[in-house]
Amino acid sequence: MARDTTVPASPAVAATAAPQRRQWLAGSALGGWDLTVVVAVVLTAALAAWLVEGFARGSNIGFLLLDMVAIALVALPMTLIIVTGEIDLSVASILGLTSTVMGQLWLAGWPLELILPLCVVLGAVLGAVNGVFVTVFGLPSLAVTIGTLALYRGLAFVVLGSRAVADFPIGWTTGITAPIPGTPIPWVMIPLTLLALVFGVVLHATPVGRSLYVMGANAEAARFAGIAVERTKLWLFVTSGAVSSLAGLFWTLRYASARADNASGLELSVIAAVLLGGVSIFGGRGTLPGVVAAVLLLGTIRNALQLANVSAEALTVVTGLLLIVSVVAPNLVAMAKRRLKRSTAPPSAPPDRA
Amino acid sequence: MTTVDRVANGESAALRLLRARELGIVLALALLFGVTAAANPRFLSGQSLRDLLLGATILTVLAIGQTLVIVTRNVDLSVGSILGLTAFATGKLFLAAPDTPILVAIAVGAALGAVCGVVNGGLVAAARVPALVVTLGTLYIYRGIDHWWAAGQQINAVDMPRAFLRLGTATVAGVPVLALVAVAVVVVAGWCLSAYRSGRELYAIGSDPDAARLSGIPVGRRVFLAFVANGALAGLAGVLHAARFGTLDATVGTGLELQVIAAAVVGGVAIFGGSGSVYGAAVGALLLTTIGTSLAVLRVNPFWQRALVGLLILAAIGLDRVLAVRIDRRLRGSGPHGA
Numbered sequence: 001m002a003r004d005t006t007v008p009a010s011p012a013v014a015a016t017a018a019p020q021r022r023q024w025l026a027g028s029a030l031g032g033w034d035l036t037v038v039v040a041v042v043l044t045a046a047l048a049a050w051l052v053e054g055f056a057r058g059s060n061i062g063f064l065l066l067d068m069v070a071i072a073l074v075a076l077p078m079t080l081i082i083v084t085g086e087i088d089l090s091v092a093s094i095l096g097l098t099s100t101v102m103g104q105l106w107l108a109g110w111p112l113e114l115i116l117p118l119c120v121v122l123g124a125v126l127g128a129v130n131g132v133f134v135t136v137f138g139l140p141s142l143a144v145t146i147g148t149l150a151l152y153r154g155l156a157f158v159v160l161g162s163r164a165v166a167d168f169p170i171g172w173t174t175g176i177t178a179p180i181p182g183t184p185i186p187w188v189m190i191p192l193t194l195l196a197l198v199f200g201v202v203l204h205a206t207p208v209g210r211s212l213y214v215m216g217a218n219a220e221a222a223r224f225a226g227i228a229v230e231r232t233k234l235w236l237f238v239t240s241g242a243v244s245s246l247a248g249l250f251w252t253l254r255y256a257s258a259r260a261d262n263a264s265g266l267e268l269s270v271i272a273a274v275l276l277g278g279v280s281i282f283g284g285r286g287t288l289p290g291v292v293a294a295v296l297l298l299g300t301i302r303n304a305l306q307l308a309n310v311s312a313e314a315l316t317v318v319t320g321l322l323l324i325v326s327v328v329a330p331n332l333v334a335m336a337k338r339r340l341k342r343s344t345a346p347p348s349a350p351p352d353r354a
Numbered sequence: 355m356t357t358v359d360r361v362a363n364g365e366s367a368a369l370r371l372l373r374a375r376e377l378g379i380v381l382a383l384a385l386l387f388g389v390t391a392a393a394n395p396r397f398l399s400g401q402s403l404r405d406l407l408l409g410a411t412i413l414t415v416l417a418i419g420q421t422l423v424i425v426t427r428n429v430d431l432s433v434g435s436i437l438g439l440t441a442f443a444t445g446k447l448f449l450a451a452p453d454t455p456i457l458v459a460i461a462v463g464a465a466l467g468a469v470c471g472v473v474n475g476g477l478v479a480a481a482r483v484p485a486l487v488v489t490l491g492t493l494y495i496y497r498g499i500d501h502w503w504a505a506g507q508q509i510n511a512v513d514m515p516r517a518f519l520r521l522g523t524a525t526v527a528g529v530p531v532l533a534l535v536a537v538a539v540v541v542v543a544g545w546c547l548s549a550y551r552s553g554r555e556l557y558a559i560g561s562d563p564d565a566a567r568l569s570g571i572p573v574g575r576r577v578f579l580a581f582v583a584n585g586a587l588a589g590l591a592g593v594l595h596a597a598r599f600g601t602l603d604a605t606v607g608t609g610l611e612l613q614v615i616a617a618a619v620v621g622g623v624a625i626f627g628g629s630g631s632v633y634g635a636a637v638g639a640l641l642l643t644t645i646g647t648s649l650a651v652l653r654v655n656p657f658w659q660r661a662l663v664g665l666l667i668l669a670a671i672g673l674d675r676v677l678a679v680r681i682d683r684r685l686r687g688s689g690p691h692g693a
Contacts, residue, residue: 089612133668143625143671146612151664157657260657265609268431272490281484311505313604317498323491327483335482 033278033330034290041297048304055304058184066177066186066254068299070095070263072292073192073247074270075277076199077240079291081141082274083203084233085216085283086134089145091244092266093152094126096259098248100156103165103258112172119245126152127241131234149267156260165258173256188250195243200288208232216283272319273298276326298322376622376634378673382666383641390648397651400528407533408523408598410643412437412591414536416610417617417635418543419587422580424618425547427560427627428478428485430581433588434610435496436470440592442500445509445602452515459518460593467589468582470496475581479574485581493611497604504604511600522598532594536636539587543632556580560627616663617642620670624678641666 049056074091081088098119105115126148133144180187203209214222215229223229252258277294279286298319305315390397416433423430440463447454447462470492477488511519524531547553559566559573567573596602615625621638623630645666646659 133672137672137675139671139675140625143619144668146616146619147664147667147671149612149664150616150660150667154658154661154664158655158661161655161657268490268493272494275487275490281487311501313498313501315498316494317502320491320494320496320498323494324477324483324488327487327491328477328481331482 033326034287034293037277037290037293037297041293041300044297044300044304048300048307052304052307054307060303060307062177062179062184062186064299064303065189067303068295069186069188069192069254070247070251070266071270071273071299072295073195073250074240074244074266075273075291075295076196076288077236077243078270078274079277079279079286079288080199080203080212081233081236081240082271082279082281083212083216083283083286084236085219086141086233086236087145087271087281088127088130088141088237088240089267089271090126090130090148090152091240091247091270092263093149093156094123094241094244095248095251095263095266096261097126097152097156097159098123098245099252099258099262100160100260102249102252104159106168106258107165112169116249119249120242123245123248124238124242127238127244128234130241131237134237135230135234153260153264160258160260162260166256168253168256168258173253176250176253196288196292203288212236213284216280216285218284269298269319272323276323278326376631376637379621379634379637379641379670383637383644386641386644386648390651394651397648402647404525404528404530404533406640406644406647407536408530409647410640411530411532411536412595412598413613413617413639413643414636415539415587415591415594416614417621417639418539418632419584419591420614420618421621421623421630421632421635422543422547422556423485423584424615424623424625425556425560425627425630426577426580427563428577428580429489429615429625430471430474430485430584431489431611432470432474432492432496433584433591433614434607435493435500436467436585436588437592437595437607437610438604439470439496439500439503440466440589441595441606442504442509442602442604444593444596445514446503448514448518449509454515456518456521460590463593463596464586464589467592468586470588471582471585472578474585475578478581479578497608501604506604508601508603514596514600518597519600522594522600532598535590535594539590540632540636547632552576552579557628560624560629562628613642616667620666622670622674624674625671638670 054060074095078088078091101122102115102119105118106112130141130145130148133139133148134141176188178187179185180190201209203212211222211227211232214225214227215232219229248262251262255262273295274286274291275281276298277286277291279291301318302312302315305318306312387398396402416437420430420433443466444459444463447459474485474489474492477483477492478485521531526534547556555566555571555576558569558571559576563573592607595606599606617639618630618635619625619638620641621630621634621636623635623638642663645662646656649656649659649662
């Protein structure tokens with residue numbers, strides 16, 4: 001895994017999790033994309049507080065945070081999965097299916113105290129199905145999770161049809177959005193932060209976390225190094241399913257509505273946040289703090305522009321532009337560096353022209 | 355992936371298996387037709403078949419374009435947004451100039467789509483960034499532009515010229531015109547992929563980009579062209595959507611991208627490039643569309659449709675895996691296989 005500077009920063013043709021392609025050059029040229037995103041969050045928040053009326057109000061901060069809980073939750077396991085060079089597109093469908101099962105069980109008269117843990121187990125099972133297809137049958141995760149995206153969302157419609165269950169006890173639905181006493185910050189931020197810390201520590205400070213990077217960088221080498229690639233990936237998909245169902249429970253209570261189409265399309269928002277956070281789609285590179293910062297950045301921009309009366313849908317242009325800049329900028333920097341080097345030293349490799 | 359040698363030197367055993375792959379999905383479609391027709395013979399009536407073809411048209415055109423891109427080991431997630439944008443643009447065009455000839459409208463739509471494809475292809479080929487990320491970005495950008503342009507406006511069928519809307523329902527010898535357009539796209543794209551050098555090169559690129567580059571194939575240019583062609587086809591699909599439905603707003607085509615990829619994958623196009631055909635993709639699109647109609651005829655809860663599509667995708671990639679392993683064994687003994 002030497003940083004061979006004669007290797008092109010990123011092959012022109014490579015769409016998905018081909019583990020052998022990475023952007024070492026881009027990584028080294030950038031020197032901490034996650035720091036850039038953190039700075040961007042601070043600047044955006046400061047600008048918004050200064051320019052947008054009502055942004056800095058306590059109630060608005062509370063809404064901003066509540067709005068990003070679901071994406072932040074799902075982004076945690078998604079980061080780990082993409083670092084290993086896989087992807088999970090079924091997360092929003094797991095969220096939706098969990099939501100409908102929760103609604104249906106509630107209609108059947110079950111107590112919420114029993115429904116909630118059951119739903120998390122269900123999410124873990126759904127994730128395990130993804131994991132088995134990917135690790136046991138050796139199928140590409142992109143295709144498998146497109147399949148389960150359709151399958152789980154379809155099952156959600158089978159469970160609840162086009163009905164909605166909305167009569168959850170008011171204590172639960174207002175309780176989930178309640179702030180920490182004396183602050184505008186919702187209490188759910190505490191477990192969310194703890195969970196983010198756990199994921200961060202696992203990814204960055206344990207042998208398991210380091211093995212995830214090795215898998216993403218070179219699955220073959222990881223296997224030779226004695227890393228249990230398949231078993232680890234399977235558990236990642238199980239975790240992703242369980243966390244997605246947690247997000248489903250939160251979503252259902254927060255909006256007091258269990259529907260089959262809850263959070264449709266959320267998978268792309270989550271992946272956009274993870275990639276914007278500096279995680280390479282080919283695996284092997286990226287940090288959790290970067291992803292958390294990216295989730296905050298997208299949430300802040302969305303909230304500020306909404307307050308400034310920019311239509312919510314038009315904002316998607318901003319998401320898209322940020323995403324493209326986040327991948328194009330490091331490559332351009334790398335290309336420029338290469339050109340500089342080439343003009344000072346005789347070329348050791350033929351120029352790579354596309 | 356051993357696809358390139360498989361295709362290039364016409365390995366007969368492998369080719370037979372390839373054919374078997376498309377045969378499988380045709381059989382699945384035939385089975386679906388058989389079961390449904392047995393339950394209700396009217397399923398095979400002229401009107402029912404016409405509706406079926408009409409319903410599959412847009413998905414087919416999109417799946418063909420997507421196949422061109424996936425074969426090169428890329429992907430284009432922005433097609434739903436491109437379709438939405440061009441459909442709305444078509445509506446706007448007819449609002450501004452109701453006398454625009456239909457062919458001009460089609461050309462404008464395809465050109466607009468091609469411009470979107472130029473952006474995608476340019477970023478992927480020139481800036482060398484992964485297609486999944488770029489097209490996820492442009493998915494949001496094109497959709498955002500669509501919303502910004504529409505600003506909540508909805509264009510209704512009454513605002514559109516009659517002649518244009520008639521295109522959506524017109525038939526030639528009993529076959530819907532829109533379906534004929536889709537068939538033409540399939541035939542032309544299929545011919546280009548199999549008979550032209552540059553078409554064959556798309557497969558070579560998808561099988562092994564580095565080897566393709568070393569053997570002198572202009573990888574960047576070919577990939578760029580695949581994206582432009584896909585954009586143009588998505589643009590064409592947008593115009594067809596406008597003709598068929600007449601009612602247009604900024605949400606048209608939302609979420610279509612994964613359905614399109616699903617159609618291609620069900621049709622046997624390998625998600626990591628190098629194999630698959632536009633014929634398979636077209637049958638895949640037809641199969642996905644037929645399931646919906648069949649379930650209604652069979653009086654199955656229509657909510658099962660999506661779940662069945664999911665199962666079908668899993669079955670299709672599972673089958674591909676089995677075939678790939680078998681081909682691999684035949685071609686090079688029992689060597690290790692990388693997905």
